[in-house]
Amino acid sequence: MTTSIAVGLKKGYPVTKRVSKGVRPARRRGRLGKRVQFVREVIRTVSGLAPYEKRIMDLLRGGGNNPGKRAYKFAKKRLGTHVRAKAKVQEISDKLN
Numbered sequence: 623m624t625t626s627i628a629v630g631l632k633k634g635y636p637v638t639k640r641v642s643k644g645v646r647p648a649r650r651r652g653r654l655g656k657r658v659q660f661v662r663e664v665i666r667t668v669s670g671l672a673p674y675e676k677r678i679m680d681l682l683r684g685g686g687n688n689p690g691k692r693a694y695k696f697a698k699k700r701l702g703t704h705v706r707a708k709a710k711v712q713e714i715s716d717k718l719n
Contacts, residue, residue, distance in 0.1 A: 674700045678714050690715070 624634045671679070674696075681693040690711065698707035 675710070675714060678711060679718065682711070682715055682718055 624632045624636045626635060627633055678693045678697055681696060682689050685692040693711050693714075694707055697710045698704060701707050701710060
């Protein structure tokens with residue numbers, strides 16, 4: 623507890639500590655929920671892979687030397703961004719293993 627004295631260990635104006643209200647709902651935006659994950663899994667099992675995903679799979683299976691790089695370059699050309707391509711190649715390589 624502080625005192626209203628300007629010097630010493632407990633110097634300063636006495637104030638009440640701020641209480642944390644927890645995480646706001648907006649902060650969890652974009653996080654994957656259980657239901658959405660389940661629905662996506664069902665859709666994936668029913669519809670299967672897209673043709674470009676099959677091609678990535680083939681490249682990963684036996685794409686000469688450094689098949690991961692080939693697959694990544696192909697995915698980046700199709701998907702447009704580095705992050706999406708990396709995630710897609712990772713997803714498909716996890717399926718293979």
